[in-house]
Amino acid sequence: EPEVTQTPSHQVTQMGQEVILRCVPISNHLYFYWYRQILGQKVEFLVSFYNNEISEKSEIFDDQFSVERPDGSNFTLKIRSTKLEDSAMYFCASSLDRANQPQHFGDGTRLSIL
Amino acid sequence: AQSVTQPDIHITVSEGASLELRCNYSYGATPYLFWYVQSPGQGLQLLLKYFSGDTLVQGIKGFEAEFKRSQSSFNLRKPSVHWSDAAEYFCAVGRSYNTDKLIFGTGTRLQVFP
Numbered sequence: 001e002p003e004v005t006q007t008p009s010h011q012v013t014q015m016g017q018e019v020i021l022r023c024v025p026i027s028n029h030l031y032f033y034w035y036r037q038i039l040g041q042k043v044e045f046l047v048s049f050y051n052n053e054i055s056e057k058s059e060i061f062d063d064q065f066s067v068e069r070p071d072g073s074n075f076t077l078k079i080r081s082t083k084l085e086d087s088a089m090y091f092c093a094s095s096l097d098r099a100n101q102p103q104h105f106g107d108g109t110r111l112s113i114l
Numbered sequence: 115a116q117s118v119t120q121p122d123i124h125i126t127v128s129e130g131a132s133l134e135l136r137c138n139y140s141y142g143a144t145p146y147l148f149w150y151v152q153s154p155g156q157g158l159q160l161l162l163k164y165f166s167g168d169t170l171v172q173g174i175k176g177f178e179a180e181f182k183r184s185q186s187s188f189n190l191r192k193p194s195v196h197w198s199d200a201a202e203y204f205c206a207v208g209r210s211y212n213t214d215k216l217i218f219g220t221g222t223r224l225q226v227f228p
Contacts, residue, residue, distance in 0.1 A: 004157075031214060043158070043204065045215035056213055091157060098214055102148060107157035 002026040004106035006092050012112045013082055021077045021109045023092030032075045033093040033103060034067065036060070043091065049075065079111075087113045116141050118207050120219035128227050129197050135190040135222050137205030147188040148206040148216065149179055158204065164188065175199070200226045 005024045013019045025032050034046040047057045049067055064086075066078045075094075079086055089110050093103040117140040127133055139145055146165050150158040162173025169181040179190045188205060202223050208216040 006157075033214070035216075042220045043206075043216075043218040045217070048214045056215060058215070093158075095214075102160050102163045103208075103216060104160065105150070105158035 002104075004092055004094055004104050006090075006106035006109050008109060009107065010110045010112070012114060015084055015113050016081055019079050019082055019111065021079075021090050021092075021111070023075045023077075023106060024073050025075055025092065025094030026096075026104060027073070029094035029096050029104075031055075031095045031098060031103075032067075032069070033095075034077045035091045035093065035105075036088040037091065037108075038085075038088045046077075046090075082111075082113045084113050087111055116145075116207055116217045118205050118217055118219035120203075120205055120222050122222045123220070124223045124225070126225040126227060127195050130194050133190075133192045133195045133199070133224070135203050135205075135224070137188045137190065137219060138186050139188065139205075139207045140186065141207055144183070145207045147179075147181060148208065149173065149177070149188075149190050150204045150206060150218075151175075151201045152204065152221075153201045161190070161203075195224075195226055197226045197228060200224055 007022045032049040035043050037043045045058050047061045048055045068076050089108045091105050091108045093105045095101045095103045119138045148163050149161040161177050162171050164171050164181045172178050177192050202221045204221045205219040206216040
């Protein structure tokens with residue numbers, strides 16, 4: 001069964017550094033998402049992306065964050081000037097369509113900011 | 115505003131016992147409802163979904179859930195729990211007319227004793 005794959009599985013970064021989290025969505029999916037889960041808290045929506053542009057973003061997704069689909073297969077989340085509070089599990093998801101299609105999640109990237 | 119409540123933070127059952135995990139939602143229209151499972155160190159796996167139609171939906175791994183509009187609930191059930199079902203279970207609501215994002219509950223951690 002097709003899967004969403006995320007790399008790396010664990011990223012350790014010094015505070016203030018930039019980090020790029022990578023995702024390969026399911027190949028025929030058109031909608032892409034990033035969520036995060038701070039340890040012990042609920043999964044929170046960050047951003048959705050369709051047709052090479054952001055379709056929706058949450059209050060968390062400020063100027064520090066950006067997303068990109070640099071080619072036909074990858075979907076990336078960039079965090080500039082990381083802060084301690086950015087430490088979390090970041091999940092990528094994709095769906096075939098908006099209507100009547102569920103979001104399929106990857107295994108996540110655990111980001112640790114030191 | 116949309117919200118999801120999972121009243122039980124932690125549930126412990128014996129292997130072979132029946133299971134019901136509660137989920138209540140707040141939503142202005144007929145919601146799309148989902149249950150995801152997260153095993154330790156893993157991503158979010160879709161168990162089942164409700165979009166419309168039959169209010170009793172079947173999922174993977176022997177799970178089912180029932181949508182009850184009058185109670186704003188979407189409880190997850192399994193008649194006989196296996197030790198491998200130990201995980202965290204998340205209920206989510208999504209897909210209003212103008213948003214793709216999923217709103218997650220805080221999760222219920224299931225522990226299974228032999």
